[in-house]
Amino acid sequence: MQPTLNQKFKINYQYPVVFSRYIFELPNQILKNTLMQLAPSAAKVLVFLDHNVDRAHPHLRNKMQAYFEIHCPHIQLITQTITGGEPIKNERKHLFHLLSKIDQQHLDRHSLIFAIGGGAVLDAVGFAAAIAHRGIPIVRFPTTVLSQNDSGVGVKNSFNDFGKKNFLGTFAPPLAVINDSTFLETLDERDWRSGISEAVKVALIKDAAFYEALVHNAEAINNRNLDAMEEIIHRCADLHVAHIGLGGDPFEKGSSRPLDFGHWAAHKIEHLSNYQIRHGEAVATGIAIDCIYAHKIGKLSGEFLQAVLNLLKNYGFQLFHPELLPHKEEWKLWEGLEEFREHLGGELTILLIKGPGKPEEVHDIQKEVLLAAIKYLQAWEGEKPETKMLINNHAS
Amino acid sequence: MQPTLNQKFKINYQYPVVFSRYIFELPNQILKNTLMQLAPSAAKVLVFLDHNVDRAHPHLRNKMQAYFEIHCPHIQLITQTITGGEPIKNERKHLFHLLSKIDQQHLDRHSLIFAIGGGAVLDAVGFAAAIAHRGIPIVRFPTTVLSQNDSGVGVKNSFNDFGKKNFLGTFAPPLAVINDSTFLETLDERDWRSGISEAVKVALIKDAAFYEALVHNAEAINNRNLDAMEEIIHRCADLHVAHIGLGGDPFEKGSSRPLDFGHWAAHKIEHLSNYQIRHGEAVATGIAIDCIYAHKIGKLSGEFLQAVLNLLKNYGFQLFHPELLPHKEEWKLWEGLEEFREHLGGELTILLIKGPGKPEEVHDIQKEVLLAAIKYLQAWEGEKPETKMLINNHAS
Numbered sequence: 127m128q129p130t131l132n133q134k135f136k137i138n139y140q141y142p143v144v145f146s147r148y149i150f151e152l153p154n155q156i157l158k159n160t161l162m163q164l165a166p167s168a169a170k171v172l173v174f175l176d177h178n179v180d181r182a183h184p185h186l187r188n189k190m191q192a193y194f195e196i197h198c199p200h201i202q203l204i205t206q207t208i209t210g211g212e213p214i215k216n217e218r219k220h221l222f223h224l225l226s227k228i229d230q231q232h233l234d235r236h237s238l239i240f241a242i243g244g245g246a247v248l249d250a251v252g253f254a255a256a257i258a259h260r261g262i263p264i265v266r267f268p269t270t271v272l273s274q275n276d277s278g279v280g281v282k283n284s285f286n287d288f289g290k291k292n293f294l295g296t297f298a299p300p301l302a303v304i305n306d307s308t309f310l311e312t313l314d315e316r317d318w319r320s321g322i323s324e325a326v327k328v329a330l331i332k333d334a335a336f337y338e339a340l341v342h343n344a345e346a347i348n349n350r351n352l353d354a355m356e357e358i359i360h361r362c363a364d365l366h367v368a369h370i371g372l373g374g375d376p377f378e379k380g381s382s383r384p385l386d387f388g389h390w391a392a393h394k395i396e397h398l399s400n401y402q403i404r405h406g407e408a409v410a411t412g413i414a415i416d417c418i419y420a421h422k423i424g425k426l427s428g429e430f431l432q433a434v435l436n437l438l439k440n441y442g443f444q445l446f447h448p449e450l451l452p453h454k455e456e457w458k459l460w461e462g463l464e465e466f467r468e469h470l471g472g473e474l475t476i477l478l479i480k481g482p483g484k485p486e487e488v489h490d491i492q493k494e495v496l497l498a499a500i501k502y503l504q505a506w507e508g509e510k511p512e513t514k515m516l517i518n519n520h521a522s
Numbered sequence: 523m524q525p526t527l528n529q530k531f532k533i534n535y536q537y538p539v540v541f542s543r544y545i546f547e548l549p550n551q552i553l554k555n556t557l558m559q560l561a562p563s564a565a566k567v568l569v570f571l572d573h574n575v576d577r578a579h580p581h582l583r584n585k586m587q588a589y590f591e592i593h594c595p596h597i598q599l600i601t602q603t604i605t606g607g608e609p610i611k612n613e614r615k616h617l618f619h620l621l622s623k624i625d626q627q628h629l630d631r632h633s634l635i636f637a638i639g640g641g642a643v644l645d646a647v648g649f650a651a652a653i654a655h656r657g658i659p660i661v662r663f664p665t666t667v668l669s670q671n672d673s674g675v676g677v678k679n680s681f682n683d684f685g686k687k688n689f690l691g692t693f694a695p696p697l698a699v700i701n702d703s704t705f706l707e708t709l710d711e712r713d714w715r716s717g718i719s720e721a722v723k724v725a726l727i728k729d730a731a732f733y734e735a736l737v738h739n740a741e742a743i744n745n746r747n748l749d750a751m752e753e754i755i756h757r758c759a760d761l762h763v764a765h766i767g768l769g770g771d772p773f774e775k776g777s778s779r780p781l782d783f784g785h786w787a788a789h790k791i792e793h794l795s796n797y798q799i800r801h802g803e804a805v806a807t808g809i810a811i812d813c814i815y816a817h818k819i820g821k822l823s824g825e826f827l828q829a830v831l832n833l834l835k836n837y838g839f840q841l842f843h844p845e846l847l848p849h850k851e852e853w854k855l856w857e858g859l860e861e862f863r864e865h866l867g868g869e870l871t872i873l874l875i876k877g878p879g880k881p882e883e884v885h886d887i888q889k890e891v892l893l894a895a896i897k898y899l900q901a902w903e904g905e906k907p908e909t910k911m912l913i914n915n916h917a918s
């Protein structure tokens with residue numbers, strides 16, 4: 127028999143996450159310099175633009191065009207407005223629409239794709255870019271708090287299929303990420319707030335000082351102070367970037383995913399609400415549930431639990447939703463636990479916390495304790511009338 | 523402004539390419555050992571089986587079942603027969619069929635996918651596996667000469683879309699590759715032969731001694747000597763594996779692709795024949811064209827050119843096809859050059875040879891010289907009647 131051949135190589139990945147304001151204003155040379163450095167021979171840029179960003183920033187397209195004419199005259203710029211929000215991730219026709227534009231514009235692997243939009247647009251465009259010609263380089267311009275501090279700075283893309291959130295996707299680090307905070311000014315109140323839960327999440331598992339900062343900044347954030355938001359976003363993005371780069375498992379081969387604290391419930395809640403509840407909003411609820419659970423099994427003090435619930439409440443999150451409870455014989459949330467295990471693969475691994483910056487993994491969730499936790503949350507929030515309204519409003 | 527964050531990490535990739543016979547016979551413990559080592563916790567294997575392999579090896583499924591019951595009783599084995607050959611890469615419904623099976627069987631990232639079949643099946647299943655749950659580990663069992671010596675041992679998968687060969691795909695190294703030469707015994711004459719052109723290709727660009735071996739082995743191969751074929755496959759696979767691992771660009775970021783010698787024309791020929799001409803057959807023609815071209819621009823001696831053409835002929839390849847010539851105003855082959863540039867991205871880069879193991883890149887192809895080369899090939903092969911027949915036969 128012929129001897130076994132052993133293939134072995136490594137790939138280096140590297141990308142900057144840049145912070146700026148007014149990125150397409152002519153005096154701002156950051157984008158120009160980034161492209162000159164990272165893609166000096168790019169001749170074509172296809173911009174996929176979230177239509178809600180387009181609507182909220184009506185001069186953006188002209189500004190981009192002018193910027194490229196002055197700073198990058200060797201690059202042909204083509205802009206394509208696309209559906210914004212979760213719908214773009216939900217239907218195959220949207221995916222093939224993105225791919226057909228890539229085809230029609232004859233992009234090659236030395237062209238560039240820009241994705242400008244919320245986390246949903248970045249996920250869908252990122253997926254299309256990753257599979258066309260085995261990967262066209264992409265520059266992400268996240269335009270929501272959540273995408274600037276979390277989803278847009280990482281290495282994943284995704285697309286929903288077979289009724290499952292993020293069933294499709296790849297690991298595909300971008301060429302660069304450009305966080306322009308001035309996009310955030312046009313966010314509605316929900317999207318301004320919802321990404322904060324990811325900051326609470328990462329502070330709770332990694333950084334007690336950041337947790338304190340979040341406690342003190344709630345008022346400034348509620349007053350839409352952009353400087354305060356920039357600080358939170360930078361710190362949160364930094365913790366995410368560091369975790370991915372230094373955590374030892376950037377492409378998530380293992381079953382442990384510390385950054386998914388609060389997420390097992392969050393995924394199910396998003397689904398149950400038919401994606402009317404935002405990812406960030408669902409994460410706030412997920413954090414609340416897991417903290418109550420950790421308290422009930424004796425890992426987290428009652429005092430700190432109250433502090434966390436109050437913090438989330440101060441940032442304006444609605445924590446309890448009736449869908450969390452069992453209905454007749456069925457308890458959808460409980461089923462979400464197995465779905466989460468399947469999504470990660472391997473053994474169930476849930477991260478809980480014992481205090482700020484003190485994570486601990488468990489491999490088993492007790493059904494009765496979980497149910498008690500949900501009821502605790504319901505009582506805590508006093509079943510305010512808004513609870514139901516929030517869901518109904520947005521389901522219409 | 524907040525300072526730029528710099529993400530930076532590396533990923534190590536590693537996989538064995540194992541050579542054996544009768545891999546699913548009980549005494550053969552190679553597969554069992556490979557799985558124990560590389561996927562000790564896998565609980566489920568979904569096998570996608572090329573239906574032509576299934577037909578040609580009617581006992582295979584029972585043998586696999588028995589093998590797993592004895593050697594890997596902790597693994598649940600599910601087998602799904604799928605379309606074989608290029609059709610599986612050509613229609614989205616096939617892709618979504620593969621994905622739906624992955625969904626229905628609740629595979630997670632700790633499950634395994636086996637792909638058993640020719641290069642087309644490996645490409646399509648590899649693509650589906652790479653994008654489901656952001657990558658389910660795959661073990662490839664190539665069953666054709668071409669896939670055992672080239673496509674199946676590499677890091678790419680692909681899927682045809684928008685009328686373009688391999689428009690979709692990713693770089694996704696497998697968990698392992700298992701080359702069982704006994705599959706090759708049931709190949710028809712065309713598929714037995716066609717993969718040899720990849721061996722000729724890699725010998726011409728990298729290994730003069732291997733080129734000599736190919737000259738001497740033609741008769742044994744034509745007599746379907748399996749030992750001789752195993753040797754050629756091993757050497758060819760070795761050169762491909764080494765090139766990918768040591769060539770400095772495993773995921774093909776640059777525009778230079780030495781392993782694509784003879785391939786610019788090959789891609790177009792496959793397309794023009796509506797994929798009735800096999801990839802390997804088209805590569806033989808592509809090699810012939812590029813060698814004649816290299817001769818005409820003074821890089822390759824007339825003597826060596828004759829030797830290469832005779833070698834390809836001795837392995838039974840039909841080299842000229844009428845579709846290579848311009849037709850009225852249109853010259854499709856010439857258009858293929860630009861398509862190839864686009865597929866690679868960046869500057870046109872074509873590899874030619876000056877002799878065995880002596881490659882040289884050029885960035886420009888002269889239209890008149892190329893036309894003269896095609897006419898030379900036509901004259902050389904004397905426009906035998908089989909030329910047309912081969913295409914018509916298989917187009918029917």
Ligand SMILES: NC(=O)c1ccc[n+]([C@@H]2O[C@H](COP(=O)([O-])OP(=O)(O)OC[C@H]3O[C@@H](n4cnc5c(N)ncnc54)[C@H](O)[C@@H]3O)[C@@H](O)[C@H]2O)c1
Pocket residue numbers: 176177178179182209210211212215243244245246247249269270271272273276277278280281282283284309310311312313314317320404405406
């Ligand atoms: N890839 C990852 O690692 C990762 C991680 C977490 C979340 N996600 C995904 O991110 C998505 C959620 O992202 P999101 O919270 O940004 O929501 P989103 O993308 O759905 O955006 C929310 C809404 O705001 C609009 N919008 C975006 N920017 C705007 C702006 N500047 N002004 C006005 N309107 C604007 C959008 O069109 C949309 O209607 C989910 O699909 C989630 O699965 C991905």
Ligand SMILES: NC(=O)c1ccc[n+]([C@@H]2O[C@H](COP(=O)([O-])OP(=O)(O)OC[C@H]3O[C@@H](n4cnc5c(N)ncnc54)[C@H](O)[C@@H]3O)[C@@H](O)[C@H]2O)c1
Pocket residue numbers: 572573574575578605606607608611639640641642643645665666667668669672673674676677678679680705706707708709710713716800801802
């Ligand atoms: N991913 C890569 O790096 C790469 C490289 C080169 C080629 N390819 C792709 O590989 C494909 C060609 O692969 P191929 O030449 O193996 O052809 P193929 O997969 O089309 O197989 C040829 C025919 O043989 C049948 N078959 C397969 N194994 C058999 C067996 N043992 N006995 C009987 N019949 C059998 C198949 O069903 C098919 O009908 C093309 O799509 C090409 O683009 C991929």
Ligand SMILES: [Zn+2]
Pocket residue numbers: 276324389405409
């Ligand atoms: Zn999240």
Ligand SMILES: [Zn+2]
Pocket residue numbers: 672720785801805
């Ligand atoms: Zn090839």
